[in-house]
Amino acid sequence: MRHRATGILLVLSGSCFLAGVLDPPILPAWGGSAAGVIAAGSARRAAWFASAWLITLSIVAGPAAVGLLARTLDGDLARVGRSLYLAGSVPGLASTTYDLAVTSTLLGAPRLPDWYPGVQHWADGLSTAYFALLAPAAMGCLGLAILRTRVLPRRTG
Numbered sequence: 001m002r003h004r005a006t007g008i009l010l011v012l013s014g015s016c017f018l019a020g021v022l023d024p025p026i027l028p029a030w031g032g033s034a035a036g037v038i039a040a041g042s043a044r045r046a047a048w049f050a051s052a053w054l055i056t057l058s059i060v061a062g063p064a065a066v067g068l069l070a071r072t073l074d075g076d077l078a079r080v081g082r083s084l085y086l087a088g089s090v091p092g093l094a095s096t097t098y099d100l101a102v103t104s105t106l107l108g109a110p111r112l113p114d115w116y117p118g119v120q121h122w123a124d125g126l127s128t129a130y131f132a133l134l135a136p137a138a139m140g141c142l143g144l145a146i147l148r149t150r151v152l153p154r155r156t157g
Helices: 002-021 034-043 045-073 076-106 116-151
Strands: none
Touching (some): 002 045, 034 116, 045 076
8 A cells, every 4th residue: 555655646746746847838937037937927827826836736745755665665775865855845845835925926016026036046046956956866865775675685684
């Protein structure tokens, strides 16, 4: 049962992430300026909210899946991978929470507050730390742990 739950959560996390990032109306706004993101979000509000919620769901489902996987693999590399993933999910979740709590209130605003571009840049940095650094490192550790269970026999005693 645990293996099925792990697989379902991994597929859910990955597919929600891809659906959120590859949302066609929002896709051109990724990596743009804060004003560009707000303009795209304002023009396509439903798509922007769908993307933000899908990415948030992905970040929430990921640690649950990784926790189950690490428990199944039961090794040092798996525990390191789980720790990296959990540590990385905190800034990723902080970034999406910021978007849902703050950016969403500014969609359609006639002008952005002076503080917003700097804070948004900082929040984007948090998500970059998660998606570009910590999550891939965690997946690398978990992948090596999986290979270890398939290639190297367990030592006894």
